[in-house]
Amino acid sequence: MGDKLQKVLAERGIGSRREMERWIAAGRVAVDGSVAHVGQRVAPGAAIAVDGRPLARPSPAATRILVLNKRAGVIVSRKDPEGRASVFDDLPPLRAGRWLAVGRLDLQTTGLLLLTNDGALAHRLSHPATGIDREYAVRITGKLGGAAMARLRLGVSIDGRTEAFSDIRYYRGNGANHWYHVVLMEGRNREVRTLFASEGAPVTRLKRVRYGPVVLPPWLPRGAWEEMSPKDTARLRKLLGFDVPPGAGRGRGPKGAGRNRRSMLIPYPELGTERQSH
Numbered sequence: 001m002g003d004k005l006q007k008v009l010a011e012r013g014i015g016s017r018r019e020m021e022r023w024i025a026a027g028r029v030a031v032d033g034s035v036a037h038v039g040q041r042v043a044p045g046a047a048i049a050v051d052g053r054p055l056a057r058p059s060p061a062a063t064r065i066l067v068l069n070k071r072a073g074v075i076v077s078r079k080d081p082e083g084r085a086s087v088f089d090d091l092p093p094l095r096a097g098r099w100l101a102v103g104r105l106d107l108q109t110t111g112l113l114l115l116t117n118d119g120a121l122a123h124r125l126s127h128p129a130t131g132i133d134r135e136y137a138v139r140i141t142g143k144l145g146g147a148a149m150a151r152l153r154l155g156v157s158i159d160g161r162t163e164a165f166s167d168i169r170y171y172r173g174n175g176a177n178h179w180y181h182v183v184l185m186e187g188r189n190r191e192v193r194t195l196f197a198s199e200g201a202p203v204t205r206l207k208r209v210r211y212g213p214v215v216l217p218p219w220l221p222r223g224a225w226e227e228m229s230p231k232d233t234a235r236l237r238k239l240l241g242f243d244v245p246p247g248a249g250r251g252r253g254p255k256g257a258g259r260n261r262r263s264m265l266i267p268y269p270e271l272g273t274e275r276q277s278h
Contacts, residue, residue: 002043004042005024005036006024021038023050032046063233063237064117065233066225067113067225068112068113068225069220070113072107072108072110073085074107097117101113101115103125106190111208112211112214114214121240121242131185131271132211132271133185134185134211134212135181135209136192136208137209138196139178140177140196141176142200142201144178148199152168153168158195163191169181169182213266213267213268217262232264
């Protein structure tokens with residue numbers, strides 16, 4: 001049946017799926033000589049044109065994954081009318097395609113951000129149905145009591161929707177500042193901050209330390225990135241249910257890939273049953 005056209009265009013690195021839907025609706029995209037429509041599925045060999053220009057058929061490219069330790073004050077977007085620094089400003093160049101962020105972190109949130117040149121991998125890592133959790137280290141003003149922690153595990157009604165941590169644990173602290181580690185299954189916009197605010201505990205520091213099986217390397221300085229090793233990349237693809245060619249993961253990979261030769265992955269349940277078509 002083929003994939004949806006907006007997905008194919010996004011995976012070619014042209015723009016986000018939402019943006020591609022707008023382009024299709026505006027009549028800017030044609031498939032096999034006919035103006036396309038939103039939701040249209042395309043065969044792998046279809047001839048696609050954007051604004052009258054044919055798109056070159058993609059050549060197979062090895063999956064590459066960057067692990068970035070995001071610093072505060074940096075946006076996870078390519079364009080910003082305010083001219084703020086972007087995580088995309090200092091990434092290594094790609095011969096084809098572009099780097100795609102796996103999910104987002106807001107302006108002041110720091111820590112683990114994954115970027116990849118593989119659109120299908122980015123989609124599966126980001127989609128809620130895949131079942132990947134996210135872990136954050138959170139500093140708040142004040143200390144929660146047992147009842148408050150129980151409420152945050154069971155669920156709090158916020159704007160007509162129930163939000164909850166799948167896990168919350170006290171880490172350490174003294175005086176006014178106390179640290180917690182929390183786990184979310186989706187990580188909606190400002191969800192961590194909103195949940196703590198519901199208990200009268202403002203968040204003063206927020207850092208993502210794990211994304212599913214990928215942990216933030218302790219050796220990675222804030223603001224720096226490191227490319228995941230071929231071995232870890234192959235393991236992650238297999239975990240997510242993608243085919244792994246024979247011999248994958250044995251090479252040295254691009255310059256800078258896995259410089260410390262230490263794994264960034266922890267044991268994690270297989271997720272290969274998820275197959276999203278949209």
